[in-house]
Amino acid sequence: MLKLRLLTWDVKDTLLRLRIPVGESYAAEARTHGLQVEAEALNQAFRQAYKAQEQCFPNYGLDRGLSSKQWWLGVVRKTFQLSGVHEDKVILPIAEKLYCDYCTKHNWELLPGAIEALQWCQQLGIRMAVISNFDRRLSEILAQCNLQQHFEFVLSSENVGFAKPDKRIFLEALRISKVPPPLAAHIGDSYTNDYRAPREVGMHSFLLKTAGKPASWEAEVPQEHILPSLTYLPSLIEKG
The missing domain is CATH 1.10.150.720 (Haloacid dehalogenase-like hydrolase)
Known part of the structure; x- marks a missing residue:
């Protein structure tokens, strides 16, 4: 863990x-x-x-x-x-x-377990941020969906100027937070953008296996790095 x-x-x-x-x-x-x-x-x-x-x-x-x-x-x-x-x-x-x-928020809905996972991380005192290949509307969308308050900062690819899997967007998050890579992790649903890319800068990463989507990467990813749903996150992160 x-x-x-x-x-x-x-x-x-x-x-x-x-x-x-x-x-x-x-x-x-x-x-x-x-x-x-x-x-x-x-x-x-x-x-x-x-x-x-x-x-x-x-x-x-x-x-x-x-x-x-x-x-x-x-x-x-x-x-x-x-x-x-x-x-x-x-x-x-x-x-x-x-x-x-x-x-x-009319066009968006939360994935199952999202709020619970974010609240659990907050209770543990884990700092959180967003790294997303998204446009400048992202912060407003997060606010509309009552998620903005969970994050210290939001890095969208439009605002930062480079997109995942470019490692510079992850390095920017590490620079802002002043957290060394071995004490940071990223969660996402793309093997290239959200699993491999953060590992190239020394971070940990977890892949969310989206229901209904074929996971061609499964054979290449250790089972302990795969989240069948967000409710599995607490089992991978140490308390205290």
């Missing part, structure tokens, strides 16, 4: 997850603007649009002069274009509304 002074957390699919699939929320917003677009078509189009945008403009296009809002409006625009909607004057108000909506 580990004795820790700092525990850093990923957010999406670790502490928070979307309440409904992206395609459903996009389709619902489209209906308020008089458009009928199939949710599943939007789901598939979103995956394609997001992947293409991420490849062309990594980390919200910061090095290309984009803002994360411009980046996301581009994803929504491409999603609807791939779904057969091509008029920008129709797409733009939908995209603007969706960008605002995803900053509220």
